[in-house]
Structure formats: structure tokens, C-alpha cells
Amino acid sequence: MHWIDWLIVAVYLVWIILDGIRLSKRTEEVEGYFLASRSLPWWAVGLSVMATQLSAITLVGTTGQGYADGMRFVQFYFGLPIAMVILSMTVVPFFTRARVYTAYEYLEQRFDAKTRALTSLLFLLQRGMSCGVIIAAPAVILSLVLGWNLTLTILAIGIPTIFYTMKGGVQAVTWADVKQMVVIVGGVLAAVGVLVWSLPDTVSVTSALYTAGSVGRMQAVDFRFDLNETYTFWSGIIGGLFLALAYFGCDQSQVQRYLTARSVNEGRRSLLMSAYWKIPLQALILLTGVLVFVFFLFQPAPMLFNPLHDEEIRNGPRVREYEDLEQQYLVANDSRRAAAATLASIRSAEGDSARTGAAREQFVQADAAVRAVRTRAVSLVREATGDQAYRDVNYVFPTFVIEYMPVGLVGLLIAAIFAAAMSSIAAELNSLSTATVIDFYRRHFRPGASDQHYLRISKVATAFWGAFACIVAVYAVNLGSLIEVVNRFGSFFYGSLLGVFILALGVRRATGTGATVGLVAGMSVVALVAFHPATSSISFLWHNVIGAVVVTAVGTAVSVATARNQG
Amino acid sequence: MAPTGTRAAAADRDLIGPVRSYIRVLIIEVLVIAGLYWAGRYFG
Numbered sequence: 001m002h003w004i005d006w007l008i009v010a011v012y013l014v015w016i017i018l019d020g021i022r023l024s025k026r027t028e029e030v031e032g033y034f035l036a037s038r039s040l041p042w043w044a045v046g047l048s049v050m051a052t053q054l055s056a057i058t059l060v061g062t063t064g065q066g067y068a069d070g071m072r073f074v075q076f077y078f079g080l081p082i083a084m085v086i087l088s089m090t091v092v093p094f095f096t097r098a099r100v101y102t103a104y105e106y107l108e109q110r111f112d113a114k115t116r117a118l119t120s121l122l123f124l125l126q127r128g129m130s131c132g133v134i135i136a137a138p139a140v141i142l143s144l145v146l147g148w149n150l151t152l153t154i155l156a157i158g159i160p161t162i163f164y165t166m167k168g169g170v171q172a173v174t175w176a177d178v179k180q181m182v183v184i185v186g187g188v189l190a191a192v193g194v195l196v197w198s199l200p201d202t203v204s205v206t207s208a209l210y211t212a213g214s215v216g217r218m219q220a221v222d223f224r225f226d227l228n229e230t231y232t233f234w235s236g237i238i239g240g241l242f243l244a245l246a247y248f249g250c251d252q253s254q255v256q257r258y259l260t261a262r263s264v265n266e267g268r269r270s271l272l273m274s275a276y277w278k279i280p281l282q283a284l285i286l287l288t289g290v291l292v293f294v295f296f297l298f299q300p301a302p303m304l305f306n307p308l309h310d311e312e313i314r315n316g317p318r319v320r321e322y323e324d325l326e327q328q329y330l331v332a333n334d335s336r337r338a339a340a341a342t343l344a345s346i347r348s349a350e351g352d353s354a355r356t357g358a359a360r361e362q363f364v365q366a367d368a369a370v371r372a373v374r375t376r377a378v379s380l381v382r383e384a385t386g387d388q389a390y391r392d393v394n395y396v397f398p399t400f401v402i403e404y405m406p407v408g409l410v411g412l413l414i415a416a417i418f419a420a421a422m423s424s425i426a427a428e429l430n431s432l433s434t435a436t437v438i439d440f441y442r443r444h445f446r447p448g449a450s451d452q453h454y455l456r457i458s459k460v461a462t463a464f465w466g467a468f469a470c471i472v473a474v475y476a477v478n479l480g481s482l483i484e485v486v487n488r489f490g491s492f493f494y495g496s497l498l499g500v501f502i503l504a505l506g507v508r509r510a511t512g513t514g515a516t517v518g519l520v521a522g523m524s525v526v527a528l529v530a531f532h533p534a535t536s537s538i539s540f541l542w543h544n545v546i547g548a549v550v551v552t553a554v555g556t557a558v559s560v561a562t563a564r565n566q567g
Numbered sequence: 568m569a570p571t572g573t574r575a576a577a578a579d580r581d582l583i584g585p586v587r588s589y590i591r592v593l594i595i596e597v598l599v600i601a602g603l604y605w606a607g608r609y610f611g
Contacts, residue, residue: 074603081596085589093582206610213610220603233600268584275592279599 001146001402001410008411009418012183016422017164020176024168030451033169033458034101034434035260040171042266044178046273048427049248049257050281051177053274054184056138056421057394059285064393066289067296070217074286075231076541077279079241083248084275088268090505091249096264101438102431103255103501110504111512113443118516119500120439123252124432126493128465131428132472137394138421139473142414144307145398154473161422162466165429166459170260173426180419185281187416188288190409191401195291198404200298203344208294210347211340214360215367217290220283230539239541242548246498248274252431292400297340299404303329303377305395309385318384325380329373336366425469433461492530495544496522499551503559507552511559518555522547 027033065073091103100106104123108116135157143153164172199208212218222232229235248254248271261267303326304310313322343359350356374392382390401413437458446453499522503510526547529535 071603071607078596078600081592085592088584088589089582093584209606209610213607216611218610219607221600221607265584269588272588272592276595279596283599283603 001414002407004407005411005414008408009415012411012415012418013160016176016179016419017160019179020164020172021168023175024171027167027169027171028451028455030454030458032171033455034256034430034438036169036171036174038096038260039262040174040260040266042261042269043273044174045257045261045266045270047181048174048177048423049254049270049274050277051181051184051420051423052253052257052427053247053278053424054181054281054420055134055424056417057134059184059188059417059420060138060141060397061394062282062285063289063292063397064395066217066286067293067396068289068393070212070290071220071283071286072222072231074220074279074283075222075233075236076240077244077282078233078236079238080244080278081275082237083241083244084271086245087249088271091255091501092258092267092271093264094505095255095259096261096267101256101259102252102435103250104252104435104439107500107504107515108443111510111515115500115512115515115519116439116443118519119250119497120252120435122493122497124435126490127251127253127428127432128468129472130490131425131432131465131469133476134421134424134428135469136473136476138417141394141398142417145395145402146414151474154470157418157421157425158466158470158473161425162429162463165426165433165466166462169458170256170430170434173430174257174260176426177423180423183412183419184416187409187413187419188285190412191288191397191405192284192291194405194409195288195295198295198299200341200344202341202348203294203298204348207344207347208291211297211344211363212290212294214343215364217293220286227539227542228537230541235539235541239539239543239545242495242498242544243541246494246544246548250494250497250501252435253428256431256434257427289397292396295400295404296396297337301333302399303374304381304392305399306390306392307395309381309387309390313381313384316384318380322377322380322384325373325377329370329377332366332369332373336363336370339363339366429462429465429469432465433458436461436465491540491543492523492526492547495526495547496551497547498544499548499555502548502552503555507556507559509559509563510555511562513562514555514557514559515551517558518551518553521554522551525550 029037031037062073095103095106098106098109100109102120104116104120107119135154139150139153139157142148143150146153148156164176168175196205199205203211209218222229223234224232225234226232227235258267258270261270313319339359339362343356343363346353346359347356378390378392382388398417401410405413437454441457441461442449442454446457496519500515500519503515503518526543529538529546530540530543
């Protein structure tokens with residue numbers, strides 16, 4: 001990387017830390033530190049909500065999805081705007097009027113202390129682990145692509161984030177999120193600009209998109225109803241709705257964002273910002289990946305973008321096989337480049353003619369040949385190294401950035417990846433510290449202490465969770481399957497937690513015992529569905545629906561039965 | 568209390584919230600999905 005790019009990344013890191021702390025006011029009070037004294041404007045809260053959700057792995061992984069699979073992943077977000085409307089009518093007014101610090105505190109007001117403790121504990125376990133994964137995933141990619149030491153990369157992401165979160169509390173987190181969203185969107189737009197600019201003279205933007213579309217990359221909406229297909233219109237609009245309701249309505253890392261808003265209405269407006277902008281933003285990020293695909297049609301691309309095992313393979317017993325695949329890849333890639341150029345130029349000149357159809361068919365076949373070689377290469381790496389978690393697509397976008405973006409923009413894009421990681425981690429650390437102090441320390445161990453005391457403990461809790469996340473990150477990078485375990489645990493937890501909140505807000509007769517039994521039943525059923533051979537292929541998005549329905553049904557039944565027995 | 572404060576307090580008492588904004592969100596979502604679907608058909 002050029003020194004100017006290093007300078008941009010360094011300036012970005014210093015600016016985020018210093019300005020976040022400068023803008024933090026009244027952080028010597030508990031309400032100021034955790035909830036910004038409920039004083040933040042809706043647009044800052046709205047940007048913070050979006051920045052928290054957009055982690056580095058979303059940015060890098062989504063562009064990779066766009067490259068490999070096209071626009072289909074956008075369907076994952078179709079339920080989000082509906083969820084935001086429902087949450088604006090339900091939890092936002094309920095939580096704000098209850099004057100709670102955490103979502104789980106509300107459950108004690110509604111049910112009892114054990115329901116609060118159990119849900120808050122589940123949140124701490126899940127988020128504590130996932131925070132490590134959120135650091136680990138971009139750290140692995142950045143360290144490989146930039147040639148940095150992995151532990152140092154984890155610390156470069158973790159330490160500044162822990163520092164400004166500890167120092168400035170939720171205000172530093174929110175104002176940093178605002179700037180981070182600007183950096184992320186600016187970086188993505190710059191990448192789109194460079195990608196469009198880099199198209200060959202004979203290829204217009206329309207014919208580039210047509211070329212990508214002819215191999216399915218522009219297919220965004222799939223109306224088939226198939227429970228085993230991860231991304232369809234139905235899984236997005238129903239499963240995605242439940243996931244978004246659970247994430248934005250019951251996860252403290254999001255709830256804490258809109259509890260900082262000035263009023264109920266400003267809290268609502270902050271959520272509606274995501275409702276308007278989330279799908280277009282994700283579509284833009286996926287489109288960036290599609291344009292990277294087009295870019296590598298006309299530029300030399302490596303057979304595999306992830307260089308993790310390159311040296312091991314080249315010095316191992318299967319080197320001949322690997323080199324054969326590289327030769328096949330070169331030939332297949334050359335013929336695909338020629339087919340793409342022919343298709344794009346005929347399409348530009350003639351539109352949808354018979355010749356365009358023939359050129360399209362030739363390109364589809366050439367692309368299938370390239371895909372086949374790449375798939376075999378990935379399988380070979382997995383077999384030769386035993387690394388079953390080996391993936392290639394997450395490295396496509398960083399490789400493009402480092403090797404093809406102009407000086408200055410490389411720094412901006414690397415800063416954007418850092419920004420995406422830091423914004424999510426900061427919000428999680430802040431919410432983990434809040435839940436630890438408010439739901440456990442103040443509630444069970446030291447009620448009635450001074451604000452200064454709780455602030456000291458909060459900072460210690462932030463540092464603890466930050467250190468915990470960094471340690472998990474170091475181990476997560478060596479245990480690829482750990483990432484999957486954490487994500488699976490998240491899907492067991494989210495729908496079931498949503499069920500508890502549905503009971504709290506929507507079922508008048510629900511009791512604490514009913515909610516607790518329902519929660520255990522919901523998580524057990526989701527675990528059964530996820531691991532039973534007959535149902536394990538059901539897409540994880542449906543787990544949220546199953547969890548929420550089981551908890552609501554069992555919780556209501558148990559509540560009614562226990563009330564009848566007591567009566 | 569100033570008019571703005573009164574309005575803000577009234578808005579805070581309003582349980583449902585800005586219904587027009589909700590309808591606008593849903594209409595825009597339908598348009599965005601229709602646009603994505605059209606792009607898939609047009610370029611595919």
C-alpha cells in the first residue's frame with residue numbers, strides 16, 4: 001500500500017477516536033453515558049442503527065456474494081422495512097415510556113426478575129461471542145490481503161474501538177457511527193465510480209450489466225417457495241421480517257441506539273431511516289460485487305483470490321494437480337474474456353438480435369467452464385489442507401481494492417472496511433457493558449451506588465468485553481467452524497427471544513413462568529430443527545419464525561395453565 | 568409550554584405514530600422490489 005493510503009487510514013482512526021470523545025457530553029452520569037441523556041437527533045440515531053448493522057463482513061462478504069451469486073442476497077432484507085413499521089408502533093413507544101436502559105429491564109417490569117436475567121444472559125453470551133467473530137472475520141481478510149500480522153490486525157481494529165467506547169460511552173459510539181457511515185457509503189460509491197470508469201471503451205454500462213445478467217448476476221427476486229433455498233422472496237419477506245423484528249426489537253445492541261433518541265417520534269424516525277435506505281444500500285453493495293465480476297471478465301484475475309493456503313499447496317504433494325487447474329483456468333478465462341467482449345459489443349451495437357442471443361449462449365458456456373475450474377480448485381485446497389471452512393469469495397473485493405484502485409482511494413476503502421468493523425463492535429461493546437451493569441451488577445450485586453461507581457464499573461465492563469472479543473477473535477480465526485457455531489447459536493436465540501417480547505407486548509395473560517418455559521421450548525425446537533437430518537436443510541431464516549411461534553404458543557399455553565392451577 | 572413542546576408531547580402520547588410515513592415506507596418498498604425485479608428481467 002502507498003504511504004498516502006496508510007496516512008488516510010491513520011488519519012481516519014485518529015479522527016474517529018478524538019472527535020467521538022470531543023462530542024460526548026455529560027458522560028459522568030449513568031443516563032448520559034448509556035443513553036446520551038435521551039438527547040440525540042433522529043438522523044444521528046438512524047445512521048448509528050444502520051452502521052451497527054453493517055459490519056465489515058457484511059461489506060466484504062456482500063460484495064463477494066454479488067461477485068459469485070449476483071443480486072439474490074438483497075432478498076434477505078425484504079422483511080426489514082415492514083419490521084421497522086411494526087417496531088415503530090410497538091416496542092419504541094413501550095421501551096421509551098418505560099424509561100428502561102435495556103430491553104430486558106422491560107421484561108422484569110412486565111414479568112419477573114428471572115425472565116430478565118435469562119434473556120439478558122442469553123444476549124451477553126451470544127453477543128460476546130459474535131463480537132469476537134465480527135473482529136475476526138475482517139481481520140483474517142485484511143491481514144492476508146495487506147500482509148499484516150493477524151494478531152496485530154485484530155488489535156488494530158479492537159483497541160481504538162475499545163478506547164473510544166470506554167471513554168465516551170454511547171455518544172462517542174453514535175457520533176463515530178455517523179462518520180463511519182459517511183466513510184462506508186463514500187468508499188462504496190468511489191469503488192462503483194472506478195469500476196464503471198474501468199470498463200473497456202467498447203463496453204457500455206448497460207451492456208456490462210446485460211453481460212452479468214446473462215449469467216444470472218442481475219436476478220434479484222426469486223418468487224419460488226422453497227424452504228431449503230436460503231434467499232427467496234418468501235424467506236426474505238417472512239423469515240427476514242422475524243429476524244429484523246428480533247434484531248431491532250430485542251437485541252440490546254440495536255435497542256440502545258433508539259433509546260438515545262430525544263423522543264418517541266425521533267426514535268421512530270431513526271428506525272424508518274433504515275426502512276427507506278437499507279434495501280437500496282444493500283443493492284448498491286451487491287451491485288458493486290456484480291461490477292467487480294464484470295471487471296474481472298476483462299482484467300486478469302487469479303484463479304483463487306484467497307491466498308491463505310497458496311504456499312502450502314505449491315510445496316505439497318498435489319502441486320501438479322493445482323498447476324494443471326491453473327493452466328485450465330488460464331485457457332477458460334481467456335475464452336470467457338473473448339466471449340464477454342463479443343457479447344458486450346454486439347449487444348451495444350444491435351440490442352436484442354439473433355446474433356446477441358448466440359453470443360450470449362457462448363458466453364454462458366464459457367462462464368460455466370471458468371466456474372467449474374474454480375470450484376475444483378476450492379475443493380482441491382479443502383482436500384489438500386483439510387480446511388473445510390476455506391472460502392474464496394470474501395477475498396474478491398479486498399483484492400480488487402488493493403490491486404486495482406488508485407492511490408488514495410485504497411486508503412479510503414480500507415478505512416471503510418475498518419469503519420464497518422468498528423461501528424458494529426463499538427455498539428456491541430457498549431450494549432454488552434450496559435446489560436452487564438444494569439441487568440446484573442446494579443440489579444443483583446450493588447443497587448443504590450453512586451453514578452460515578454457505576455460508570456467505573458461500566459468502563460471496566462467495556463474493557464472486559466473488548467478483551468474477551470479480541471481473545472475470541474484470535475481463536476475464531478483458527479477454528480473456522482466456530483464462526484458457524486456462533487451464527488447458528490444466534491439463529492436459535494433470535495426468534496425465541498422475539499417470542500418472549502411478543503408474549504410481553506401482545507399476550508395480556510402471559511406470565512413470567514410461561515415466558516421462561518416458552519423460551520426454553522423455542523430454543524430446543526429450533527435446535528432440533530437445525531440438527532435433525534430430516535429438517536437440517538431448512539434455511540436458517542425460517543428458524544426465526546419457528547422460534548417465535550413456538551415460544552408464543554408454549555408461553556401462552558403454560559401461562560394459561562399455571563394461572564388456572566393457581567386460581 | 569411552547570407549541571413545539573406541546574406537539575412533541577402529543578406525538579409522544581400517540582401510540583401508533585406517523586401512519587402516513589408507514590404507508591410511504593411500504594409503497595417505496597414495493598416500488599424498490601418491483602425495480603429490482605424489472606432489472607433482473609431486463610438485464611437477464
